[in-house]
Amino acid sequence: MMKNDAPIKYFNRQTGRIETEAVYGEGFLRWAYGNPLGRLTVELAVKRAWFSRWYGWRMDRSASRAKIEPFIDAYGLDTTDFAEPVDSFASFNEFFYRKLKPEARPVDPDPDVVVFPADGRHLVVPEVDAADTFYIKGQAFELRSFLADEALAAEFRGGPILISRLCPVDYHRYHFPLAGEASVPVAINGHLRSVSPLALRRDLAILWQNKRTRTVVDSPTFGKVVVMEIGATCVGSIHSTFAPGLVEKGDEKGYFSFGGSCVVTLFQAGCVRFDQDLLEHSEASTEVYAKVGERAGRA
Numbered sequence: 001m002m003k004n005d006a007p008i009k010y011f012n013r014q015t016g017r018i019e020t021e022a023v024y025g026e027g028f029l030r031w032a033y034g035n036p037l038g039r040l041t042v043e044l045a046v047k048r049a050w051f052s053r054w055y056g057w058r059m060d061r062s063a064s065r066a067k068i069e070p071f072i073d074a075y076g077l078d079t080t081d082f083a084e085p086v087d088s089f090a091s092f093n094e095f096f097y098r099k100l101k102p103e104a105r106p107v108d109p110d111p112d113v114v115v116f117p118a119d120g121r122h123l124v125v126p127e128v129d130a131a132d133t134f135y136i137k138g139q140a141f142e143l144r145s146f147l148a149d150e151a152l153a154a155e156f157r158g159g160p161i162l163i164s165r166l167c168p169v170d171y172h173r174y175h176f177p178l179a180g181e182a183s184v185p186v187a188i189n190g191h192l193r194s195v196s197p198l199a200l201r202r203d204l205a206i207l208w209q210n211k212r213t214r215t216v217v218d219s220p221t222f223g224k225v226v227v228m229e230i231g232a233t234c235v236g237s238i239h240s241t242f243a244p245g246l247v248e249k250g251d252e253k254g255y256f257s258f259g260g261s262c263v264v265t266l267f268q269a270g271c272v273r274f275d276q277d278l279l280e281h282s283e284a285s286t287e288v289y290a291k292v293g294e295r296a297g298r299a
Helices: 026-034 036-046 049-060 062-075 092-096 143-147 150-155 276-283
Strands: 009-012 017-020 113-115 120-125 161-166 173-175 180-182 186-188 212-219 223-230 238-240 245-247 252-256 261-267 287-290 295-298
Touching: 062 092, 120 276, 143 150, 143 223, 212 238, 223 252, 276 287
Parallel strands: 009 287
Antiparallel strands: 009 017, 113 295, 120 161, 120 287, 161 261, 173 252, 180 212, 180 245, 186 212, 212 223, 223 261, 238 252
16 A cells, blocks of 8 residues: 555656656655644644635745746756746746647647646546545545535546646646536635645545635537536636637636645546546556646547
């Protein structure tokens, strides 16, 4: 069984190799979720909304611009993908939720293909409410608690789930993974704990206890699909930018302010067949790194 404090390994589709994640703020995360005093600090302060508002305020200040260039250098970001020049950002947060050039993230045009909704590390579970293997064995997923809607949970019983985890180093705008009729987003209040595997290995309930936003998409190809954004530590705001109604695959859905976070896509049973590499690595609790717009599976 994988240890809670083991390094975070993922399969990189771009390189075809298993790689080790460079975790932003790793020392703090290991202390906060692996040390008794750290866990107490999370309960008393870190998971609270005021903590993320305070950190977000710091990242909105003009003085935070000094963090941009060192961050780009440390994580090797490709600035040629940016829609705006680096020196145009007035704060670190503006840089963090930057837009990219459309050609930087091409969207698979096949209407029978579902794509990843965000850049990040992706994990799929073929039957969400029957599985006990996510980031570590022995943790089940509480579908009703996650959706906060008993009737909706009944419709998705036995369906597969795709968890797309964004690290602070990733592009932080998220997009629709398929076309259809999108509902008005529903905000569900909650805490703001980390969604890093360093935290999820200890407590998967973070995914249904954190602040989140739920949108239902009625797709002519994939049926009813739930797309849920989950906030995390230092992500005090989930910003929806779309208008409810007809949306196209790849349309921007919104963005996260500073911090790690994730987008969860939930399908009804029998409506999607995920790609083999995604299934095989997920079976071993290993995430797959891929970019928004790339193929995740097909109807």
